[in-house]
Amino acid sequence: MVKAAVLLYQRRMAVYTEVSDDALRAFLAEYGLGELQAFRGIAEGVENSNYALKTSAGDYILTLYERRVDPAELPYFLGLMEHLAAQGLACPTPVQGGDGEALRMLAGRPAAICTFLPGVWPRRIRPEHAAPLGAALAGLHVAGAGFAGRRPNALGPAGWAPLLERCRADGDAVQPGLMAELDATLAGILRDWPQALPEGQIHADLFPDNVFFLDEPPRVSGIIDFYFACTDLLAYDVAVCLNAWCFDADYAFNVTRAAGLLRAYHAVRPLSAAERAALPVLARGAALRFLLTRLFDWVNTPPGAMVTRKDPLEYLRKLRFFLRADSAEAIGG
Amino acid sequence: MVKAAVLLYQRRMAVYTEVSDDALRAFLAEYGLGELQAFRGIAEGVENSNYALKTSAGDYILTLYERRVDPAELPYFLGLMEHLAAQGLACPTPVQGGDGEALRMLAGRPAAICTFLPGVWPRRIRPEHAAPLGAALAGLHVAGAGFAGRRPNALGPAGWAPLLERCRADGDAVQPGLMAELDATLAGILRDWPQALPEGQIHADLFPDNVFFLDEPPRVSGIIDFYFACTDLLAYDVAVCLNAWCFDADYAFNVTRAAGLLRAYHAVRPLSAAERAALPVLARGAALRFLLTRLFDWVNTPPGAMVTRKDPLEYLRKLRFFLRADSAEAIGG
Numbered sequence: 001m002v003k004a005a006v007l008l009y010q011r012r013m014a015v016y017t018e019v020s021d022d023a024l025r026a027f028l029a030e031y032g033l034g035e036l037q038a039f040r041g042i043a044e045g046v047e048n049s050n051y052a053l054k055t056s057a058g059d060y061i062l063t064l065y066e067r068r069v070d071p072a073e074l075p076y077f078l079g080l081m082e083h084l085a086a087q088g089l090a091c092p093t094p095v096q097g098g099d100g101e102a103l104r105m106l107a108g109r110p111a112a113i114c115t116f117l118p119g120v121w122p123r124r125i126r127p128e129h130a131a132p133l134g135a136a137l138a139g140l141h142v143a144g145a146g147f148a149g150r151r152p153n154a155l156g157p158a159g160w161a162p163l164l165e166r167c168r169a170d171g172d173a174v175q176p177g178l179m180a181e182l183d184a185t186l187a188g189i190l191r192d193w194p195q196a197l198p199e200g201q202i203h204a205d206l207f208p209d210n211v212f213f214l215d216e217p218p219r220v221s222g223i224i225d226f227y228f229a230c231t232d233l234l235a236y237d238v239a240v241c242l243n244a245w246c247f248d249a250d251y252a253f254n255v256t257r258a259a260g261l262l263r264a265y266h267a268v269r270p271l272s273a274a275e276r277a278a279l280p281v282l283a284r285g286a287a288l289r290f291l292l293t294r295l296f297d298w299v300n301t302p303p304g305a306m307v308t309r310k311d312p313l314e315y316l317r318k319l320r321f322f323l324r325a326d327s328a329e330a331i332g333g
Numbered sequence: 334m335v336k337a338a339v340l341l342y343q344r345r346m347a348v349y350t351e352v353s354d355d356a357l358r359a360f361l362a363e364y365g366l367g368e369l370q371a372f373r374g375i376a377e378g379v380e381n382s383n384y385a386l387k388t389s390a391g392d393y394i395l396t397l398y399e400r401r402v403d404p405a406e407l408p409y410f411l412g413l414m415e416h417l418a419a420q421g422l423a424c425p426t427p428v429q430g431g432d433g434e435a436l437r438m439l440a441g442r443p444a445a446i447c448t449f450l451p452g453v454w455p456r457r458i459r460p461e462h463a464a465p466l467g468a469a470l471a472g473l474h475v476a477g478a479g480f481a482g483r484r485p486n487a488l489g490p491a492g493w494a495p496l497l498e499r500c501r502a503d504g505d506a507v508q509p510g511l512m513a514e515l516d517a518t519l520a521g522i523l524r525d526w527p528q529a530l531p532e533g534q535i536h537a538d539l540f541p542d543n544v545f546f547l548d549e550p551p552r553v554s555g556i557i558d559f560y561f562a563c564t565d566l567l568a569y570d571v572a573v574c575l576n577a578w579c580f581d582a583d584y585a586f587n588v589t590r591a592a593g594l595l596r597a598y599h600a601v602r603p604l605s606a607a608e609r610a611a612l613p614v615l616a617r618g619a620a621l622r623f624l625l626t627r628l629f630d631w632v633n634t635p636p637g638a639m640v641t642r643k644d645p646l647e648y649l650r651k652l653r654f655f656l657r658a659d660s661a662e663a664i665g666g
Contacts, residue, residue: 020456037451037547040385041376052373052385054451059387118370118387123353214370 017049017064019107027106030097031113033057047227049109052116059116061092064109069227071110076151077226078102078112080144080201085115087143090222092117117222119212125245128217130257134264136220137206137241141234141269144201153204153230155289157193160186163292170299175313178295182288185319189285194233194278202237204228207244235275238265239282242331243290243318251317253325258332276328283322283331291315350382350397352440360439363430364446366390380560382442385449392449394425397442402560404443409484410559411435411445413477413534418448420476423555425450450555452545458578461550463590467597469553470539470574474567474602477534486537486563488622490526493519496625503632508646511628515621518652522618527566527611535570537561540577568608571598572615575664576623576651584650586658591665609661616655616664624648 019027019039028036034056042050042061049064065074078094082102085093092114094102102112122129153159164171164182171179203210205228212222238261246258265271294312325331352360352372361369367389375383375394382397398407411427415435418426425447427435435445455462486492497504497515504512536543538561545555571594579591598604627645658664 018456021453021459022457024453035547036453038449038545039453042385043374043376052375054392116371120354120357120369120372123351124355126354212371214368 017066017107017109019051019064023107027104027111028055030099030104031095032098033060033095033113047225053113060095060113061116062106062111062113064106064111065227066109069110073151074103074110074112076149077229079149080147080229081114081226083147083149084140084143084201087146089140089143090117090220091140091226092222092224117212117224119214119221121209121212122218123208125208125257126218127257127260129213130245130260131264132213132218132220133206133211133241133245134261134266135268136211136223137203137237137261138265138268140203140223141200141237147201149201149231151230153202153232155204155228155293156230156232156236157190157285160190160285160288160292163296167292167295167299171295174295174298175316178316181316182291185284185323186288188323189281189288192281193285194235194274194281197233197235197275197278198272199231200234202230202232202234204230204232204237204240206237206241233282234269235271235278236282236286238262238271239279239286242279242283243286243315243322246332247318247321251314251321253321253331255330255332260332262333271333276333279328279331279333280322280325283325284319287315287319287322291319350399350440350442352384352397356440360437360444361388363432363437364428365431366393366428366446380558386446393428393446394449395439395444395446397439397444398560399442402443406484407436407443407445409482410562412482413480413562414447414559416480416482417473417476417534420479422473422476423450423553424473424559425555425557450545450557452547452554454542454545455551456541458541458590459551460590460593462546463578463593464597465546465551465553466539466544466574466578467594467599468601469544469556470536470570470594471598471601473536473556474533474570480534482534482564484563486535486565488537488561488626489563489565489569490523490618493523493618493621493625496629500625500628500632504628507628507631508649511649514649515624518617518656519621521656522614522621525614526618527568527607527614530566530568530608530611531605532564533567535563535565535567537563537565537570537573539570539574566615567602568604568611569615569619571595571604571608572612572619575612575616576619576648576655579665580651580654584647584654586654586664588663588665593665595665604666609666612661612664612666613655613658616658617652620648620652620655624652 036055038054040052042052047068048066051062053060053062081091082094084091095113096102103110105111164186168179203226205225210223210225211220213219214221241261242258246254248254291312294310294315298312369388371387373385375385380401381399384395386393386395414424415427417424428446429435436443438444497519501512536559538558543556543558544553547554574594575591579587581587624645627643627648631645
């Protein structure tokens with residue numbers, strides 16, 4: 001009985017949507033991309049189903065949007081990518097079909113084809129990555145300035161208390177005392193959260209696997225996965241990068257790397273004194289945001305599910321570090 | 334405690350080996366493939382880690398051989414692919430490094446780069462696939478004739494009784510009475526197994542996801558995944574295809590498709606009267622082989638493991654069908 005239940009669960013829970021030949025052929029007929037030459041599922045990314053698509057016109061990525069993405073928000077994401085690419089940012093560009101539409105349905109899901117970007121995301125972050133990353137992030141913020149779309153950050157400060165509530169029943173089982181610690185921390189972060197910093201279009205999830213590099217010394221050849229992008233404080237995006245890029249494997253904060261990132265960012269888009277002063281609390285907030293979503297996934301993912309759960313406690317360590325950092329200087333600013 | 338145990342298990346159990354930038358760079362330096370342009374994990378296949386590799390020289394597949402593959406057998410597999418490709422078969426060709434070697438170590442595992450093959454494997458099998466599949470399988474058998482390597486079939490008749498023993502403790506929990514049914518069936522298959530049929534190099538796992546097609550009407554553009562290849566009865570490979578390609582979604586045997594496959598095979602490599610007469614027992618054996626390996630995986634895969642387990646009972650239905658088929662005619666021959 002247990003085994004039968006597991007079987008049924010796994011059948012429902014496929015990480016990738018399988019696309020039939022007939023559906024793919026009909027879908028591609030909407031585009032002027034020539035003959036299909038290859039079609040392979042990509043193992044990276046857990047939110048959506050991604051396929052590497054090769055046609056006689058070149059290489060593309062086909063994405064099927066899974067249940068975590070609200071279809072109503074796809075026009076914002078695709079519009080933002082189109083805008084950024086038109087401004088010269090190296091990001092996937094949605095390909096329009098003959099009807100002018102980039103978004104259509106495939107295998108029962110919203111789907112889009114985007115251009116392929118060359119490059120490799122860094123499995124090991126080296127000192128040489130910091131400056132090109134900082135410059136690319138600032139370039140993204142500058143390029144986004146003219147985009148009229150607006151999407152509130154569902155995983156911003158207003159979302160953290162409800163998310164914490166949804167983890168409460170099981171959270172202390174992950175680590176004893178965790179809920180009380182997060183309650184106190186969240187209150188402090190919300191109290192100190194800055195109100196009047198510059199806003200714009202932010203990526204909000206600029207982890208190493210979303211940034212492609214090429215050449216030596218490395219240059220950014222592409223920024224991908226805009227499906228957490230939103231309209232929020234620009235400096236919060238910097239704080240996400242301090243979390244995602246500036247800790248060594250032993251969880252020690254790498255202040256040299258952070259300083260290199262911030263200096264390169266500042267050279268393209270100068271940070272105001274207020275933005276700089278807010279970096280510690282913004283970094284605490286970003287650490288809490290990733291801690292909470294990982295914790296939520298952790299306590300809500302059945303052990304038999306075929307998805308990779310990320311360790312929430314990694315972000316508890318980062319959060320505690322940023323709570324001790326009482327100035328921008330302490331974190332490379 | 335339960336959660337911590339699951340975490341540790343998942344960390345050990347990564348389906349894909351992650352390759353560091355430095356290791357990849359050093360590895361590629363052994364080849365004359367130009368500049369690295371892209372590197373992405375492929376979601377298909379569970380036995381090994383596969384990466385789509387793009388360099389200025391073209392598209393390639395990098396495979397890291399995981400624990401199911403015995404490193405001592407890799408020279409047979411790579412040598413066979415090299416031989417078949419030299420005979421004109423569309424299969425991955427191992428790329429040799431500057432030292433003349435196709436096999437080296439990467440991230441602690443044996444690894445090889447092979448040429449990329451265009452094409453798409455059929456998610457839905459259509460009548461038009463049967464003839465090109467049959468002709469391609471016969472072409473593989475003919476092309477393999479001159480290859481001197483020899484690898485016994487570890488999953489052939491001699492391997493079935495030991496495999497059944499390793500499933501015995503848990504097998505009846507999957508379906509009551511299953512072990513007794515398989516004991517009786519195995520005895521019958523071994524009693525009837527043919528002794529003097531032509532042998533050669535067989536693929537032994539020619540499922541739809543290992544055959545790429547292009548164009549309309551479809552033609553075979555590539556045969557991949559030779560890591561079950563071995564030296565065994567050629568007609569057994571045909572029997573594997575009868576199992577893997579000739580049942581409809583409702584598990585009804587599609588005798589038209591089987592006849593088309595056999596006719597096209599026969600036109601390239603004529604089946605002897607003895608081979609044809611043996612098809613029913615060979616098909617029973619092939620069904621039992623896939624039933625047993627799936628059953629073994631089923632009862633030995635912890636529910637939390639991040640691998641897709643395939644339903645063993647699909648092959649019980651196929652096995653029962655072939656047990657009722659008492660002549661080659663009944664299965665399209």
